[in-house]
Amino acid sequence: MAQALGNGGLADQMARLTANLRTLRPDLAWDRRAQVRGQQGLGYGEAAGALAEIGDLDELLDQLGQEHPGATLDDVDVDAVERILGRGAAGDVRRLQELERELRRQGWLTRGGDGLTLSPKALRRLGGTALRRVFASLETGRRGQHDLRDAGAAGEITGASRPWQHGDEQPIDVVRTVANAVRRGTASGSSAVSLAVDDFEVVETERRASAAVALCVDLSYSMVAEDRWGPMKQTALALSHLVATKFPQDALQIIGFGRYATRLTAEELAGVEPDYVQGTNLQHALQLAGRHLRKHSGSEPVVLVVTDGEPTAHLEEGGEAVFFWPPLSETVQATVAEVDALSRYGATLNLFMLGEDEGLRRFVDAVARRCGGRVFTPDTEDLGSYVVNDYIRARRGRVSR
Known part of the structure; x- marks a missing residue:
């Protein structure tokens, strides 16, 4: 230890610090050694530099993680990104910062306790875009609005009926349909009962509005x-x-x-x-x-x-x-x-x-x-x-x- 640190007094202080830490956190595996690679050892100055670099990386990771309350991309130290990750990465961060600021300015994104989220305006735009894509793939005759002539098969029966129309899904009013066929046959002088399309009537029901x-x-x-x-x-x-x-x-x-x-x-x-x-x-x-x-x-x-x-x-x-x-x-x-x-x-x-x-x-x-x-x-x-x-x-x- 003394040789690595280059100072016997400092080595004693480090030993006392280690003992105190062991006392405070006996749950940690103090005797477990980390697996390291490399052919050369580090002097005190090099070790301090490595620790400082690790600290910078840890701080940068925290900034990029955006996990603390109120975090924004403006919190990211772009100079540190350039120093550690290079000029290209720093440029990417700057563009992301500009993009976030612009999206927030236009009302597409909001910052809250849970971080960056889509605004109601953005959700409406996404929903509208998705719906337009859906309708674009539907046949024209199957699009959109209510068909108000629908009698509403799932509602309460009103006691009324109406002539069947192409596309109706309501139940057939059997009594009225047969009666229409009988009247038509009688009017034509025929005793046989045969059904024609115009004889059919459907039961009307009270249509649920919602x-x-x-x-x-x-x-x-x-x-x-x-x-x-x-x-x-x-x-x-x-x-x-x-x-x-x-x-x-x-x-x-x-x-x-x-x-x-x-x-x-x-x-x-x-x-x-x-x-x-x-x-x-x-x-x-x-x-x-x-x-x-x-x-x-x-x-x-x-x-x-x-x-x-x-x-x-x-x-x-x-x-x-x-x-x-x-x-x-x-x-x-x-x-x-x-x-x-x-x-x-x-x-x-x-x-x-x-x-x-x-x-x-x-x-x-x-x-x-x-x-x-x-x-x-x-x-x-x-x-x-x-x-x-x-x-x-x-x-x-x-x-x-």
């Missing part, structure tokens, strides 16, 4: 690994923007699910990171969806599920998630129980299956048969078109089963 929609999106790591993360977010943002701008009377709840499910705002979804913990807890997601629907009991209940894997997790009575692969029978039963609860409530439940997982295919087909829902298998780039179009269709009222 919809309660739960969009359940898979946040498991496989969504990232298979390049489905971006399209999933774009789909949710597009639907959120559509509801906010065209159907503000509707209540949309985004629900993300991994090992657990959680309610998300559009802003939270935009910043959410993949769940690296194993588990696809669709049961919990459907449970939260049911709660959302019941909070809006006067609205048309709609549940849309986007996933790329079969359920592998469920909640126990105490609220703890249980994960297992291959899926436990208890997981499947718990998930199906939530499907049945939604079906009894009268909700439309449609599933959007991403990928070609055979286990998932068997599961979603069984669920669709059980609840009368539909299964879609869109290409990833078409996911938004499928979900938005199905929302518009489903909120008008379910086809009578």
